[in-house]
Amino acid sequence: MPTSHTAAPPEPSVCPSCAAALTSDERYPAWCPGCEWNLSPVVAPAADLSARQRRAAEREWEAQADALALARRRAEQVYGVVAAGAGPREDRTWIAAMVLAGVVHLVTVGLLAGSVALQFVDSWPLRVVGWLGLAFAVVLRPRLGRLPDDGSVLRRAAAPALYALVDRVAAAVGTGPVDVIRVTDEFNASFGRVGLGRRSVLTLGLPLWEALGDGQRLALLGHELGHDVNGDHRSGRWLGSAISTLTQWWYVTQPVHHGDRSGMLTDSVQEIANLGQRIANLAMACGNWLVGLLLGLLERLTSRSGQGAEYRADAIAARVASSSDTEGLLRTLLLSGSAATVQARLRSLSGVRQSSHAAGVAGFWAAFTAELASVPPQETERLLRLSVRELSGVDSSHPPTYLRIRMLGHRPVPAPALVVAPEEAAAIEAELAPLRLRIARELLA
Template sequence: MTTPPAVEADGMCPSCSAPLSADPRFVIWCPSCSWNLDPSAGTGAVTTAPRRRAERRREARRRADGATVEQVFRDLANPSRPPAVRDGSWFAAMAVAGSVHLVTAAFTVGSIGLLTTGNLLMVPVAAIGLGIAFVTRPRLGRLDPDGSPLSRSEAPHLYALADRVAAELGAPPAELIEVTPGFGMSHTRVGLRRHVVLTIGLALWEVLTPEERVAALAHEFGHAVNGDPRRALWFHSAVEALTHWNRAGAPGPVEQSGAGLVFLIMDWVAKLVMRGVHHLTELLLRRLLRLTLAAGHRAEYHADEMAARVASSAATGSMLRALVLGDSVETVFRRRSAVRQGTRSGRAPSRDQADASLWQELREYVASIPEVERLRRLRLSARRMSSVDRAHPPTYLRVQLIGARPPAEAALTLDPAETAAIEEELTPARTQAARVVMMS
């Protein structure tokens, strides 16, 4: 790739001669012709034949998924074409999930059967089978270990806001709110009793306006009532089990030990088996993602529309545009962590002062990002079809669809007193989250 010519801020575009005005902290590019939109494109050339083949396979999958993504968007952008809720792909995904649960059931029943035979030689085999059944059991969700759970007594105003949003959508209220350092929010059910847990990532919360926060909350509560098939216990627990096996089977280094040839052969065989498990589960996870891609994206768009109905189209659109700023959050976190490492042995602000100033620094940095850089990141999202994660539609398409709908006014608003009360309630969690960031 040819390196773009150096251009000073407030200069002229070398491609179309349009005037350039940019913050030197960020990429200098041209909004008129998109010159230098993505200066990193083409810098990671794949040289070896296996890597080229792997890249071609990934590119083929991206094209296939991209066609599905664009078709879902076109269907939803045309109100006269109601989308299917449960199609053949949905039933296929449920069948694959069922096969995962059947494996667990087979190991459980078979192992118990071996134990009841009374044959002592079968006890070790049964124990191994029960162990496999245990690690492949359905995962029912858990709290984030880096999170700070808040009770209703600790954050009554935050819970009141969440309850109002849930009531507006007809969704069950949150039984627990957990605050984490992350750049995102989630609405999940955990445990056998399927408790509703709302997770608020402070990195996102801090850079949103009060109206945008309501929109983000409404989007998450919308998942409780938008018919998302990926949220069903049958499917979700199967995906969690496969993910656990995939991570457990990830290839590790070959052990170099003086224990002898037998040990080395056993270690090699065990790693070979686990590598097979890793590749099989990765294949199944990709298949499940593809089978639920259309239905999952429709559910996400529906949640966005619910957010617009609760918080207004304008607040929802600006909230979605803020999602492309995740790299800036990482920049602040890395910078602050580096400063902390450098001042650990020297004179530095007190721990509480440092924790409190992290979020202030993040807010100021994000607020200082010029509009031309925000536009670049949104266009880059369109070029790369990037999204929050693989389960979400591309961010730029979410913004487009909200903009294509008739404007909606806010059904729920926050007054300054409520906002201030919520901010006060989040102070302890904000301190804890900052310490997690500093230690990472």
């Protein structure tokens, strides 16, 4: 049976900046809630920097500060618009994004049509070019997504209680039942549609699921299923496939640097090969730069709509599970770094790492959830204040977590629309047991 890491009792100390008494925990950075000393521990810069290096570092710091200030203004602007009650159609920037997506799709269609037309030209070099164009069209085609064949799919027949709960949440949200549920080893969750039939896929990260209470799990389901009805244009087939296509273009057009071929070729041939490689890399670099520019433009055009959609998904989660449980979910999501640290610590315990029995795995999940539950309130508060300072969120597509929590206070929902009965929770736990065993083994490998 694995044992959890036991933290030393908190030791009081004094803030070196304001002399206020504070409580520290050896597992986490000590910081001062009063003056925010050591809120974000940083490594001191090297003392032997030249004057030129110091000026370069100062310019970089100023550029980062300006970028952060601009991002803060934009985030606060989106927050203000959504807090005022604006709906998804009131933000017109997504229209320009749809037009740009149309251009991307036209390029793909034009490449395909032109390549097919070259097959009917009475010139074998042009037909070869056409075959190359067809190959590129296949590589650069829009990706509609597909279910991975990695054992993460949990079929409805194997988990009727979990599917029934998700179906109840879907009905409360106003969308249809999900087609597929996946369970992964991530400290996250997502919702999307894949394939030509646009099958709905709900992905639940088991580490996150295990760390949540029943009400917070309802909030998680409400938020993810809310993405199907919250007006997020990025998840649509037209815009989503254009983004995936551009991403594929960006990977394909990255310059390729070959290894040293000296000794394999004569000097003259080597020079010609090097020249050809430099010309090809230059052309690919230009194409890669242009694709990156288009991707950045699409991100700018969709960020307002996407962040507004996240706020609306949070509001849907609050209606399903209450504002307090939704806030609890957001605060738990702040602990992704702590979750990774806990997993690494448990992996280092030989008794846990070598265990392959169900009892040992059950001990792993008990230790994992106990460790996360023991995160002191001051560490969660530190992470939340870092969100204020650094605009940090779940990822770059989400609003800062502190703004999401603040938004929940605008229209608080005190009582949940749904509850999970004890027998329902027990049935879901039993259904997840085989996946819990497999994922624990993967995390401990």
